[in-house]
Structure formats: C-alpha cells, structure tokens
Amino acid sequence: MQLYGFFRSSAAFRVRIALNLKSVAYDTIPVNLRSGDHLADDYRAINPQGRVPSLAVGEDVLVQSMAIVEYLDETHPEPPFLPADALGRARVRGLANIIACDIHPLNNSGVLDYMKNEMQLDADNLQRWYRNWVARGFDALEALLAGNAASGRFCHGDTPGLADICLVPQVFNARRFDCDLAPYPTLMGRFEACMKIEAFEAAQPANQPDAAE
C-alpha cells in the first residue's frame, strides 16, 4: 500500500496510526500541502478532491481518512478498532465523528487559507475561530467520556480504537494552536495512554520523512 500524506495533516496522521496498529507495511508518498502539491493535476488524477490522505491499494485509490481507517479495520481485523456490540460501535463512531466532522474540517489548512485570503481575516480572528471549535468539540467529548462507564483506559474500554485514532492527532493540533487543554482531564488521560504505544508515537508528525523540511 502507498499512503499519500503530509506529516502535519491530522487526517493522514489517523491513517498512519491505523496502519501501525494493524502492523500493515506501507510506503509514504509525501504530498506537500504548503507548496500546493495537493492541487496539482497529477495529484488530482489520483484524488479528485485534492486532499490528503489517499491510500493506494493495488489499482484502487481510497479517499477520506475515516473511510480508509474503517477499510483497514475490515480487512485486518486484529486488533479491532470498534467494539463487538452495535451500541458500543455507535458510541465510538459518535465520539470519533465529533472530531472528524465537527472540529477538524473547520480548522484544516484549506479553510484557514480561505479565511485569510478570501475574507481578509487576521491571525487573531483565525486563532479564536480555531480554539472555538476545539473547545466546543472537546467540551462534548469530555462530558461523554467522563460520564460513561464504557470509558476505560482509552476512549472505549482498555484498548485503543477509532475514537483514540481521531483524538490523538486532534490534541497535537490543539497544542500547536495553544488551546487550553486543562478543562479536559479525562480526554487528556486517554491521549497520554495512547502516546505510550509505539503505533501512535511512530505516527506523529515529527517522525515522518517529510517533517525535516
């Protein structure tokens, strides 16, 4: 498999964690979002949306990180990213999507670029925007994690899963934008537990081949 990604992309970071947890070997093909590689015709021929990550599997190219992580879970069942019961699976997917739908898409580089270039919003406005969506999402996550007996050492039980795969990259992003994480002790406890696992640590931005630039 070939993973088209960018060291700092938190969506690519999710897929790197998933590949590592499943012990799937892959090649990294860097797509530099800062120099606009993702918008070039040759990359759009691979992924018409012009976003990372994309995962090439034989002749097929998979797009959208959450779809890719679910694919890896279906094709490499161990260790599972979702619990066995349907209600538990819905809980984990719900936690994951609070990040994947309601935090990350609002704060990605394409959105911030649009706001800066098309709306002439200044850095202060962008910072407040960024922190607002992190805080709203993390407030909900903290309540859902702290208030539910299904939370364990990780977001759901005692093994890392889909929600943790989304949480860790989002915490990296939140730190990069100096978000206040003190109100989220439950969430941060799960983050710290994940970062003790090699699959998460190896996937972090600083450890990617394109991070040196």
Place this chain on the structure above:
Amino acid sequence: MQLYGFFRSSAAFRVRIALNLKSVAYDTIPVNLRSGDHLADDYRAINPQGRVPSLAVGEDVLVQSMAIVEYLDETHPEPPFLPADALGRARVRGLANIIACDIHPLNNSGVLDYMKNEMQLDADNLQRWYRNWVARGFDALEALLAGNAASGRFCHGDTPGLADICLVPQVFNARRFDCDLAPYPTLMGRFEACMKIEAFEAAQPANQPDAAE
C-alpha cells in the same frame, strides 16, 4: 426509537432517510435550532454537544448522524446501505464523507452564526463561503461518480446507500443557497433517482411536523 431533530437539519434528514429505508418506526422530537432549544440545559443533558440529531434507543442516546446511520445499518441489515466488498464499502464511505466531513460541517447554521456574530461577516461573504465548499465537494463527487464503473443508478450500484443518504440532503441545502448545480449532471441524476423513492421524499424538510412554523 425517538429522533431528536429539526426539519431543516440536513444531518437529521440523513437519519430520517435511513429510518425510512429500513422501515423503522420512530417518534420525532423537534429541537428548534432557531430558538436555541439545542443549547438549553435539558437538551444538553441528552446530547452534550448540543447538536441534532440524537437517536434515543432504549436507555441509550446515539449522537452524530453518520454513527447513527451505520448503527441502523448494522442492526437492520435490509436493505444494506453499504456494498458487501471492503473496497466498495470504502468507496461509498469515502463519497459520503466528502459531504459529511468536507461540505456540511463548514456550512451548518452554527458555523454561519459564528461568522456573522463573532466575525461580522456580511451575507455576501457567507454566501460565497457556502457556495465554495459545496462546489469543491461536488466537483470531487462528480469526478468520482462519473469516472467509475461502480456508479449505477445510484452513487454505487442500483440501490440507494450511504452516499445517497448524504447526497440528497446536501442537494436540498445547495438549492436553498442558490448554488449552481449545472456542472453536476451525474450527481443530480442520482439525486433525482433517490427522490422517486418514498423513503427519501417522506424525509424531506417540508414533510416534517415542525416545518409548518
């Protein structure tokens, strides 16, 4: 089951379509986003994120529309929302998430309210913002649908599935904001095919009990 929703919420619209396709009876509990019902303490006790939809299943409350639709698909297998093969499932989830992650979250009412109230952006700016994300997402979807033999009468094959469940509400939204849909003949063909099905038609905003207000 009780569905907490709002007639105009396109995330709730997805769940209504899914419930109808699965022939699952449910009660509607309207949560008026215009009068701020979703932010009241009693609703936040149900859904800490203060968003719709939520689906009450016995003592449990499920949040996040995509997690809810997958739950319904797992617990009510017929008709399936995802194809049987893992690559097909990844394709459908990828198409669906282009809408669920990269169009809808940028254009929902909470985001538009923030931009108006906290950033003092005018209606013209909001309109351009809205149309930009619809166009970027629909451009990618049109390319992925038109360029793939797996597309059939619907987004994947000849039965409606997860991608169609996301597409139809997004087209309703796009029309409400006067987006140009002429560049998307393949996508609109699938939309029209869906709207001939009672499950989709009955789920549309105008047919909801809270639409009259």
